[in-house]
Amino acid sequence: MDNEILIVGAGPTGLTLAVDLARRGVDHRIVDRDTEFAGSRGKGIQPRTLEVFADLGVLDAAQKHGGPYPPMRGYQDGQVAWERVMAPTVDARPDVPYPNPLMLPQWRTAEILRDKLTELGGRVEAGVEFQGFTQDSDGVTAMLDGQPVRARYLVGADGGRSVVRKATGVEFIGETFEQHRIQIADVRVTGLDRDHWHIWTNAEGPVLALCPMAGTDTFQLTTTRYDSVDLPGLVREIAGFTVTDVGWSSQWRANVRMVDRYRIGRVFLAGDAAHVHTPAGGQGLNTGVQDAYNLGWKLASGSEELLDSYESERLPIAADVLGISNKLFTRGIDRRDDAMDRSDPVLRQLGLHYRDSKLSVDTRSSPGSLRAGDRAPDGLAGSRRIHEALRGPQFTVLTFGAASYPGGVVVTDAPAYDIEDAYVVVRPDGYIGMIATEAADVRQYLGRW
Structure with missing residues (x-):
């Protein structure tokens, strides 16, 4: 074998798995097609993920660079129309050491995990393209940049458009809501205070939002004007502020999809390769980290029975979380003044369990x-x-x-x-x-x- 474990995708999911394997001394290789890992994207780290980060030795760095969510301030017709907090700040309890979500841009989360992987002797191979695989009873032969690579197991953590998932033939079940699309970007803005998450609305609902990213000098911009290519002009028109720089940007569609299999022989799917969510409730990145955390020790053991339990434990969790985020997203559309209880232990992933598992x-x-x-x-x-x-x-x-x-x-x-x-x-x-x-x-x- 060239490697015990081949991980395709170096986002938070793939990196969490690589760090977990590295600290166990398990031979692995992690590759990613992209050469740059930019964008704030998923920015909410839930309390259960903070506990995982504490175990992996990256919590201090996350807390150093992250911060709390700011209060939200809504504007209509140029005036402040409302203010509220996303969720009440709660005190730590004897059983819950980190009860509040942490805002951390996704690029920073990935950077922290990559630094930890380097500290443990591993590294991400960027600019490497996965082009398919075959498998047999002993392992997987993957094609990387036209060259065959042999591994005992392959993990697809390569996002919602996962090439690994497509190569398995596993169906991505669900739907895409074409009517719900947004433009998202990281921008710098002159003169706008960083103490609030600013949201401009009209009669139809939110039009523009600028959220200050903790630990940076940028804002995450989101707008329902997804066809706009002139984001500085849009901000000037709606909010009256000047955008001095536009960094990473992307268009987003409301996708609610998941696989019905997490394991296909010696191939495993994790994170967005297995399930994609709406952004409501901040569940997607966190669920991917939990996938990797569940899978790492089982891959290290090599037990077929344990490896089978990855699908039986994580698939129901993903289905439940998918339903939660979709429900929150729908409520957010239907009732824009709805103050959802984001302190719920389910949203913070503290109440997720494996009670029905054969391991319990x-x-x-x-x-x-x-x-x-x-x-x-x-x-x-x-x-x-x-x-x-x-x-x-x-x-x-x-x-x-x-x-x-x-x-x-x-x-x-x-x-x-x-x-x-x-x-x-x-x-x-x-x-x-x-x-x-x-x-x-x-x-x-x-x-x-």
Whole structure:
């Protein structure tokens, strides 16, 4: 084999997977057709993704360059018509260390992950084009720039127009709403304050928005005038401000699509290659990161049973998240003054779970509110946090009350765990694999997985 894992696509999804594999010492190669990685694109990092970033060692950099969402200010007929916050800022809790979304331009997120990958000894090969593949019982032969490359597994993380997905023949099921299109760009604007997300509306709804990008001197411009090529003129006409520079720009259509298979033999799909969302609720990038975080430890194990669980766990999640973002998008169109509750744990991806997975086992006679398959909440384990103890590529055994286990982490104060005299086995991706009352069950579980 030339490589164990070949990753096509170096956006946040592919990079998350590469970082996770690199820290495990798993041989891999990550390539991308593009030579530049620009654009603010997806700018919202949800609390669950911040926990993933903490585990991967990139949270400090994300927080250094990112920031909170500014309050929104709406204008109509040249006057301020309304002000509101996207979501209330909430305090950290013992079980949720990072409760608020972080604004971080997508190019910066990718840059931070690339820097981490370099630190771990990896690198992105830019300007490399994937041109198809064949596979057999032993591996995959991919064509890169006309040359065959052999890998044990191939991962398509190459976006909504995924060449890898198209090469598999898997259908991209869903619909495109042609009537809902916007122009999006990164611009610099003179004289506009950076303390608000500015939105200009007319009787039909939003026409232009300028959101200051945290950690930069640019604004993310969005407009429903998607046929406009003169963005400076548009901003001057509607808002009365001067655009001094237009950087990355793109036209966007409302796509709601997903695959019905995440695994095709030795090929896996992740991120936008597997599901595309509306931007409402800030779910797309985050769901892709979670795909990669779920897949990394399973690829490292090489277990066919674990690799099969990637599809069975992530496909239902994507379907649910797709429905959430589409519902929010539709509500945003139908009720433009609707103050949606963006502090909902579902939107922040803290309530996503794998309770129905074959990897989720609970041997208690009377399960509590916290179940196998749930995200492992934070808490105290002596002088350190539980999440600190979970960091790294390993399974972790938490012990409660009189329970004791060699190498286990003794939990001392964790209100979110309604557990007494029992064991909690936490998977490498921070989800609870098992809750048991007997140490023998824990040994059997760890021996299997």
